Every structure is written in C-alpha cells, then in structure tokens.
Amino acid sequence: MTQRGVVIVGAGQAGVQCAVSIRETNAAIPIVLISDEAGDPYHRPQLSKEFMTATENIAPLELRTRAALSEHGVDFRAPCAVTSINTQRQTVDIDSGVRLEYSDLVLATGSRNRSASIPGVELDGVYSLRTLPEASAIRGALSRAARLVVVGAGFIGLELASAARARGLTVTVIDIAERPMARMLSEQMSQFYLDAHTADGIAFRLGDGVDRFEGRNGRVCGVVTSSGELLAADFVIVAVGIHPNVELAQEAGLAVDNGIVVDGSLRTSASSVWAIGDCASVPHPLAKNRIRLESVQNAADQAEHLGHRLSGADVGNYHALPWFWSFQGALRLQIAGLIHDPDEVVIRGDPQRRRFSAFCFRNEQLQGVESLNTTPDHMAARRILAHELALTPAQAADLDFDLKTYSRTAGSAA
Amino acid sequence: MPQIFYHQQDGHVDEVEVARGATVMQSAVSNGIDGIVGVCGGQMMCATCHVYVHEEYLDQLPAISEEEEEMLEETAAPRDLRRSRLGCQLILGKKLPELHVDIPETQL
Numbered sequence: 286m287t288q289r290g291v292v293i294v295g296a297g298q299a300g301v302q303c304a305v306s307i308r309e310t311n312a313a314i315p316i317v318l319i320s321d322e323a324g325d326p327y328h329r330p331q332l333s334k335e336f337m338t339a340t341e342n343i344a345p346l347e348l349r350t351r352a353a354l355s356e357h358g359v360d361f362r363a364p365c366a367v368t369s370i371n372t373q374r375q376t377v378d379i380d381s382g383v384r385l386e387y388s389d390l391v392l393a394t395g396s397r398n399r400s401a402s403i404p405g406v407e408l409d410g411v412y413s414l415r416t417l418p419e420a421s422a423i424r425g426a427l428s429r430a431a432r433l434v435v436v437g438a439g440f441i442g443l444e445l446a447s448a449a450r451a452r453g454l455t456v457t458v459i460d461i462a463e464r465p466m467a468r469m470l471s472e473q474m475s476q477f478y479l480d481a482h483t484a485d486g487i488a489f490r491l492g493d494g495v496d497r498f499e500g501r502n503g504r505v506c507g508v509v510t511s512s513g514e515l516l517a518a519d520f521v522i523v524a525v526g527i528h529p530n531v532e533l534a535q536e537a538g539l540a541v542d543n544g545i546v547v548d549g550s551l552r553t554s555a556s557s558v559w560a561i562g563d564c565a566s567v568p569h570p571l572a573k574n575r576i577r578l579e580s581v582q583n584a585a586d587q588a589e590h591l592g593h594r595l596s597g598a599d600v601g602n603y604h605a606l607p608w609f610w611s612f613q614g615a616l617r618l619q620i621a622g623l624i625h626d627p628d629e630v631v632i633r634g635d636p637q638r639r640r641f642s643a644f645c646f647r648n649e650q651l652q653g654v655e656s657l658n659t660t661p662d663h664m665a666a667r668r669i670l671a672h673e674l675a676l677t678p679a680q681a682a683d684l685d686f687d688l689k690t691y692s693r694t695a696g697s698a699a
Numbered sequence: 700m701p702q703i704f705y706h707q708q709d710g711h712v713d714e715v716e717v718a719r720g721a722t723v724m725q726s727a728v729s730n731g732i733d734g735i736v737g738v739c740g741g742q743m744m745c746a747t748c749h750v751y752v753h754e755e756y757l758d759q760l761p762a763i764s765e766e767e768e769e770m771l772e773e774t775a776a777p778r779d780l781r782r783s784r785l786g787c788q789l790i791l792g793k794k795l796p797e798l799h800v801d802i803p804e805t806q807l
Contacts, residue, residue, distance in 0.1 A: 305731070325729075328740030344718075346725055346740050353731035585738045610744050617766070619744070660743075660769040689772075 289386045290315025291595055292377050294367050294533070295393035296326040299562030299584035301348040303391055304359050306592020314596070317385055318354065320363035322416060325351050330581055332420040333441050334612050337427060337448035345417050370537035372555040389557050389595055392545055393588070394530035396563040396579065401436065401523050405498030410505035410520040414441060415527075423522065427452055430519035434458075434508045436495055438465035440611040442524035443482065447614035450487050457488040457516050459495060459508070469609070469620070473630045474643045474655045481616055481639065490514070527579060529564040542566055544577035549602030551591050559595075561587040570604050571623045582608045606671040608663075615639070619663035622653025622670045631681045634659060642666070644681035651676050661689055668692035701791035704799040705732050705750075719793070723786035723800060724748035734802035741787035743767060747807060748786035749774040750800035757781065759795050761788065776803030 291307060293300045296318050304318050320326060326348040336343060354361040366380040370390065377385045398413045400406065412423050423445070427433075433449045435442045438460035450456045458465070464475040465482070479489065494511035498521060508516045529544045540546040540554035544566030551559050551567065562584035566577045586605040594600050609620040616639065627645035634641030634657075642662040643655040654666035665688040669676055674694070680686045703726055705713040713733075717726045727735035727748070736747035743766045752760065763771070767788050771778055782801075791798065 330740050330742055334742070344720070347729035349731055350729045353729060357731050581739060610739075610742065612742065660766065661772070664769075664773045 288315055289375070289388040290317065291389045291391060292317045292319070292385050292387040293391040293393055294319050294377070295395050295530075295562070295564075296320035296322070296348075296361070296363065297329070297393065297395045297562065297584065298348065298581055299395070299588045300391070300393035301326045302585050302588035303393060303561060303592045303595075304354070305349070305357075306589045307596045308357050308359065309596070310593065310598065311596035312358070314388075315360065316358065317360045317362065319365050319367060319379065320361070321366050323364045324417070325349070325363075327417060329415075330610075332417065333414060333444040334448065336420055337424055337445060338451055367533055370533060370558075372537055372539070372558055375557060387557070389559065391591065391595075392534055392553070392558065392560040392564060393562050393584075394533060394545075394560075394564045396527035396529045398523070399526045399528050401495065401525050403436075403495050403498060403523075405500055405505065406523065408498055408500040408505040409503055410518075411498060411523060412520065413523045414445065426520045427454065431455060432517055432519045433522065434516050434518040435522045435524060436460075436508070437524035437526070438462065438467075438489070438491070439524060439526065440466065440469070440613075442522065443478070443613050444611060445522055445524065446487050447482070447485075447616070450482075450485060451614055455488075456486070457490060457518075458482075459490045459493055459510060459516075461492070461494045463492045465489070465491070466611075469624075471624060471627055471630050471643050471645050471655060473632065474618070474657070477636055477657065478613070478616065478618075482613070485614065490516075527563065529566075529577060531564060534560065534564075542575070544575075546575070549604075550594065551587060551603055559591055561591050567603065569607075569623075571607070576623070578607055580607065580609050606667060608667055615658075617658050617660075619656045619660065620653060621656075621663055621666040622651070624653035624655070627652055629678055631678045633662065633681055633684065644676070644678065646678055649678075651681075665689045665692035701796045701798075703727075703791060703797075705734070706799065706801045707734060708802060708804055717791050719791065721791050723750060723784075723789040723791070723798065725787070726791070727786060732802075734806065735786055736806045737787065743770050743785065743787065746770040746773045746775070746785065749776060749778075749803050749806060750784055750786045750789075751779050751782040751803065752784055752789070753799040753801070754782070756795070756798050760784065761790070764788070774803070775805045775807055 328346040432455045435458045496509045499507035531541045534545045545560035566575045624645045629646040631644040640658045656663040700716045724737040728737040739745040
C-alpha cells in the first residue's frame with residue numbers, strides 16, 4: 286500500500302498555499318491537490334480589476350504552474366471532483382472512481398456565488414463573476430456593450446462597475462441596502478465612495494431591489510426594480526455575495542455553521558480533517574463569535590498556518606490580523622482589522638483630495654482602519670492592531686502624530 | 700525568450716525563461732522559486748515580492764510609482780535605496796530582456 290499523505294480539496298489561494306507551505310519544510314510527505322476547475326491554479330483578485338480594464342489581453346496569473354507543482358512533488362489533479370469523504374476510514378472518493386487514502390485532509394473548498402432567485406436570471410447576458418471563464422465572458426461583454434446594470438454594491442460589484450465606467454459604459458448599480466458596501470464599511474467611507482462614484486458617472490439605486498430581468502429573444506434587455514423602474518441594459522452582472530462550499534463536509538457528518546466549523550487550530554469536528562479559507566468558520570480573538578472571512582489574506586494566512594502545523598511545527602492557534610483591499614478605479618481602499626458598528630469614526634487626511642483614512646473605534650478601542658489611497662496609514666494600522674498598541678482618537682486625527690514610527694515601536698515591545 | 704536569474708541567499712541561482720510581459724514576481728511564483736511570496740498577485744498590497752536588482756540593470760528599469768514607493772518602505776528585509784524593487788513591477792520584454800536579482804533574507 287502506498288503511504289498515506291495530505292489530500293487537499295480545492296486549489297484556490299488557500300489550497301495551493303497550503304501545499305506550498307507543507308513542502309517548504311517537509312519534502313517527503315505525499316500531497317494530492319484537487320481542483321474542480323480545468324487548468325492551472327490562478328489568482329482571482331485581478332479578475333474584477335486589471336483583467337477588466339487592461340486594453341491588451343492579459344494572461345491570468347498562475348498561483349503555480351502544473352509543472353512547478355509536479356516538480357515540487359505535488360500530485361495535482363484537475364479537473365477533478367470529490368464525490369465523498371469517509372472520516373472513519375480516512376478516505377476520499379473522486380469522480381474517476383478512485384479512492385484516495387489520507388493521513389490529513391484539508392478542505393479548501395472555497396465558495397460559490399449566491400444566485401439571486403430573480404425571474405429572468407437565466408437569460409443570456411446575465412453574468413456573475415467567480416472563475417476565469419466567467420471573467421473572460423464579462424470582459425467580452427464589456428467590449429461589445431454600452432449599458433450595464435450591476436446588482437449588488439459590494440466590492441466585486443463596484444470594482445466591475447468602475448471598470449465598466451472607465452471603459453465608457455453607462456453603469457447603474459442597484460442594492461437593497463441604503464449605502465454601498467454596507468456590510469464592510471463605516472458609514473463615512475461608504476458615503477465617500479457613493480459620492481466619488483457618483484461624481485465619476487455611476488448611477489445608484491439604493492434601498493431598491495430587483496423585481497425581474499426583462500428579456501427579448503432570450504437575451505436580457507432591462508432590469509425592473511422593486512419600485513417599478515425599468516433600467517435598460519445590454520448586460521447585467523449579479524454580485525450579491527457568496528455561499529461557502531460546505532456540502533461535502535456536511536455529507537461527511539462534519540459540523541457546519543455558516544461554514545465548516547473549525548477550532549483555533551483550524552481542525553474540523555473530525556480528527557485529521559481541517560478547513561481553511563472562504564469555507565471555514567473560525568474562532569478569532571478579535572471577534573465575539575466565530576467568523577468566516579472571504580479574503581486573500583485570510584486564505585493565505587490560514588493556509589500557511591496549517592501547512593506549517595501539518596509539517597510538524599508547533600504553531601499554536603491561528604490569530605493573524607485580517608486585512609482586505611478593494612481597488613475601484615483610482616480609489617484604492619485598504620482595510621485593516623474587523624470593523625463592526627463603530628461608535629466613533631475619526632478621519633485622518635483629506636477626503637477632498639481622495640487621500641485619507643477612517644479610524645474606527647468602539648468603546649474607545651480601535652477596531653479597524655479604512656484607508657483610501659494611503660498605504661502608509663494602512664501598513665501602520667496593521668502593525669498597531671496586530672500588536673494591540675493603544676491609540677486614541679485624538680492621536681489618530683493628529684497629522685503631526687507619526688503613526689509609522691509609533692507603529693514600529695511594537696516590534697521591540699512585543 | 701527573456702531570462703531571469705534569481706540569486707538565492709545560499710548562492711544558488713535559479714534561472715527561468717519567461718514569456719514577454721511576465722514579471723519577476725509572477726515568474727517566480729508560478730515556477731515555485733523560493734523566497735518570493737507574492738500573496739496579493741501583483742496588486743501592490745503586500746510587499747512580499749521584494750528583490751534587490753543587480754547594479755548593471757538599474758538604468759533599464761521603469762520608474763518607481765508612488766504606490767511602489769510606499770510599499771518599498773514596508774519590506775520585511777531592509778530596503779536598499781538603489782537596488783530594492785517589487786518584483787511585480789518589473790516586466791521582462793524588449794526593454795528588459797534579461798535580469799539578475801538577489802532574493803532577500805525574508806519577505807514576511
């Protein structure tokens with residue numbers, strides 16, 4: 286019998302990084318990396334950004350080529366679907382009928398787009414974005430069409446709206462929420478984005494839903510809002526969030542609660558089964574309850590943490606500081622920390638010049654910092670939050686207070 | 700084809716042939732070259748593709764943008780004011796058919 290090794294389900298940022306991190310320190314253990322997509326693993330962040338705005342064709346950015354994975358002794362299988370997991374026997378069945386035995390199983394199954402149950406969603410010209418083929422389809426539509434309606438004013442929806450606007454399209458964004466990126470941003474930053482995008486020519490319909498998509502000969506030609514307005518459209522993008530891919534875990538009897546439930550070490554309710562990235566619901570010192578984060582930082586840091594654990598290192602519990610970014614045209618937003626219902630928001634810098642940060646406090650504790658076109662603030666905020674340095678609202682607002690130097694006192698104090 | 704030579708800390712040199720338009724970061728990441736992380740995929744969010752460019756190529760490089768300048772202040776290994784660059788901003792092609800870079804001690 287061949288030696289049992291690590292089987293990783295999912296070859297996005299989390300799955301690939303986990304394989305790489307195991308290999309960094311353990312040359313011997315067999316690793317199987319399973320992707321349900323055809324082709325080499327790739328970075329997704331640019332798909333809603335540069336990939337849409339570049340005038341020339343740009344190649345997708347590989348996370349690792351097949352050849353490099355193979356050279357590093359990673360058995361990469363794609364496209365390949367896992368059909369079931371047996372946590373007693375420690376086996377995984379894949380669609381070719383093969384049964385793989387594991388010593389450790391890593392679920393990095395990611396997420397899929399929430400599909401809006403809107404009448405007409407099946408019409409041609411209604412897109413959503415997750416994968417490279419979907420990105421290519423949207424890119425094609427951008428170059429042919431004149432009028433776009435985006436459903437969902439989250440990061441992805443607004444990144445795509447900005448890209449379309451930069452290419453000269455007429456763009457309308459609809460969201461049931463009263464303000465853009467309501468789930469992620471402080472009211473202040475949200476308002477800034479609304480004003481900036483409006484000034485750049487994007488139209489908004491906020492606090493309004495979608496009643497139906499109108500079609501002609503099987504192709505979408507308009508969107509009827511809940512309030513009864515008809516918006517003409519050559520194509521539509523639905524970007525209303527994601528669902529974690531938990532079904533495989535659920536069928537295997539693992540605990541699931543808005544994501545695959547893991548403990549601080551990223552272990553699921555079954556021994557030798559772990560979950561990382563978009564699909565994992567994790568206890569975090571900065572959150573009261575479990576959290577499930579949808580970000581590159583979260584996927585990569587959890588993967589590295591687990592990779593080191595599986596190659597034998599004593600790494601303790603996972604606790605990396607969450608950070609996020611969303612680049613919408615010339616508006617580069619960077620967020621450090623977890624911001625939830627702040628009771629005091631302090632602005633540092635000049636919103637008029639489109640260069641400032643919003644420092645978000647709750648009970649006089651700094652929760653997180655949203656930075657607009659100001660990377661130095663963001664990087665200082667990451668250090669301040671990671672090392673739990675005290676920062677007062679007055680210090681945050683004072684441009685003479687040297688954030689960068691202060692944030693670097695952390696290393697010696699920690 | 701353009702060529703990139705990655706000089707590792709231990710003196711070992713990884714040599715990679717790349718397509719025109721490929722970056723120092725992308726070529727390292729997709730080929731699994733040690734010592735370059737590139738978490739953000741070239742969005743200038745992470746400063747984990749820091750390299751020290753060999754002197755003889757410095758005059759062939761593109762200018763440093765404001766975003767790159769800000770991230771170069773954040774590299775894990777010390778910045779060399781002349782030679783430090785982010786690998787994601789160095790594009791191989793007609794203007795830069797060959798490049799030698801030193802990999803820093805750490806990226807994280």
